[in-house]
Amino acid sequence: MPDDLQRAFAALSSDSERGLLLTGPELRYQAERRRSRRAGLTATATAVLVAAALGAGWAVTNADGGQSASPPTGSGPGPAPVVSRTPSLAPPSSALPSDPPSTTPPSSAPPPPVTPSVRPPTSEPAVVAEAIPEKVPDQVLLAQTDANATVTEMPKPFGVPEFCAAATFASQKQLGVSASRVSRYRKPDTPPENIPDDGVYNTVGVYRGDGAEDYLTDLRRATDVCATSRVRGLDARFGLLAPLGVGDESVLIERSYEDVDAEGRPVKNGRWLNTYVAAVRIGDAVTLIDCRGYENLSSDVTTARTLGTALAKRLDAWRG
Numbered sequence: 001m002p003d004d005l006q007r008a009f010a011a012l013s014s015d016s017e018r019g020l021l022l023t024g025p026e027l028r029y030q031a032e033r034r035r036s037r038r039a040g041l042t043a044t045a046t047a048v049l050v051a052a053a054l055g056a057g058w059a060v061t062n063a064d065g066g067q068s069a070s071p072p073t074g075s076g077p078g079p080a081p082v083v084s085r086t087p088s089l090a091p092p093s094s095a096l097p098s099d100p101p102s103t104t105p106p107s108s109a110p111p112p113p114v115t116p117s118v119r120p121p122t123s124e125p126a127v128v129a130e131a132i133p134e135k136v137p138d139q140v141l142l143a144q145t146d147a148n149a150t151v152t153e154m155p156k157p158f159g160v161p162e163f164c165a166a167a168t169f170a171s172q173k174q175l176g177v178s179a180s181r182v183s184r185y186r187k188p189d190t191p192p193e194n195i196p197d198d199g200v201y202n203t204v205g206v207y208r209g210d211g212a213e214d215y216l217t218d219l220r221r222a223t224d225v226c227a228t229s230r231v232r233g234l235d236a237r238f239g240l241l242a243p244l245g246v247g248d249e250s251v252l253i254e255r256s257y258e259d260v261d262a263e264g265r266p267v268k269n270g271r272w273l274n275t276y277v278a279a280v281r282i283g284d285a286v287t288l289i290d291c292r293g294y295e296n297l298s299s300d301v302t303t304a305r306t307l308g309t310a311l312a313k314r315l316d317a318w319r320g
Contacts, residue, residue, distance in 0.1 A: 130284065130319070132176035132206055140287070140314045142202035146307060147183035149196060154180040158203050160218075161277045161290045162255070164229035164236060167222035174211025179204055184294065185303060198299050200307065201290040204315065212284045216251055219279055223253050234258050234266055244305060246312045247280040252304065260296060274298040278308035285319040287311045 144151045157178040160169045180203040184196035207215065226238045235258045244250040259271035276299050279288040289307045291299035 132208065134177070136177060136179035136204045136206070137318065140204055140311070140318050141179060142181045142183060142200065142289075142307070142311065144183075146310060147200060148186040148188060148190065149184050151181050151183040154182060156180075157205075158201055158290075161253075161288070162231060163222045163238065164226035164231055166225045166229065167218075169215070169218045169222070171207070171211050171214035171218045174208045174214065176206045176208050176211075178206070185291075185307075187300075187303070196294045197297075198303055199292045199294050200303070201292065202287065202307070202311065203290075204285065204287045204311075206285045206319070208284075212281050212286050213249075215286050216249055216279060216281055219251050219253065219277070231257065234260070237272070241276075241301070244278060244280060244308050244312070246309050247282045247316065250278070250280040250308070250312070252301075252308075253277040254301070262296070272298075274301075276301050276304035278304040280308055280312040280315065282312065282315045283319045285315055287315045 141153070142151055157180040160167075160172065180201065182199070182201050185198040185200040186192070186194070187197050190197055205215075206212075220240065223238045223240050226236065229236050229238070237254075237256045239254050241252040241254055243252055253276065255275045255277060256272040257275075258266050259269055259273055261267050273293055273296065275293050276291045277288065278291075279286055287308070289304055289311065291304045291307075293299045
């Protein structure tokens with residue numbers, strides 16, 4: 001054993017002399033250099049880690065909308081800068097939804113008002129038109145007590161009164177039902193044995209829609225267009241008089257023809273045969289009195305007014 005140790009030390013001494021082993025001072029010098037190198041590597045690695053951490057903080061801060069701090073410049077060593085970062089409120093990336101959140105800011109405007117689906121009731125109730133009756137009742141037509149004479153009901157109602165050819169009556173398309181009567185009228189003080197004072201024609205009609213109003217409008221318009229015209233080969237004149245003042249509305253028309261002889265030929269004596277038309281509207285119905293005179297005698301305007309007023313009251317009791 002002592003021989004082995006001696007041989008080992010002898011080998012070491014031989015290697016040291018050949019430069020394979022360093023002396024003690026050189027070994028200490030080499031060890032010091034290795035410690036300095038490890039310290040430098042450690043400092044460098046630490047600086048790299050700090051920079052990486054700061055960079056990650058800046059990235060998170062910018063992603064969250066906070067203020068970012070510029071990274072430190074320069075390559076020299078120094079203390080890590082103090083950075084004030086706004087805490088991130090965003091959830092971890094693993095918890096983010098699959099769809100990106102909307103970037104549209106919430107609207108501050110109030111929601112639009114909701115329109116009700118039910119229309120509020122109007123201030124006035126709807127007017128429901130009466131149905132067209134099947135017939136005109138007897139009590140609203142001209143009666144024997146009105147005419148002081150026999151009254152005849154016509155099997156077919158009369159049309160519109162006689163006017164010139166330029167007159168039109170579109171309102172008659174809305175006529176629903178009508179009835180007519182005729183009488184050789186005598187005034188209350190005329191004896192029965194005397195000739196009649198007038199030939200009176202009465203027609204009552206019920207109209208659809210605004211037909212009754214349109215009828216009176218047509219009568220006024222016909223009076224205007226036929227103011228001076230010819231009817232049945234005779235000179236004729238038409239004019240509006242003061243209305244009767246009853247019902248919803250009324251008209252009174254004077255219709256005049258030049259005088260004729262017994263054969264119906266004009267005599268050119270300057271005289272005129274005057275006749276009258278009175279019409280009164282009650283709602284959707286109209287009663288009309290057409291006083292045509294008797295033979296070659298003129299009518300009396302009082303007859304048209306009296307009969308028109310009396311028949312308007314009966315019509316109002318039925319359709320008013």
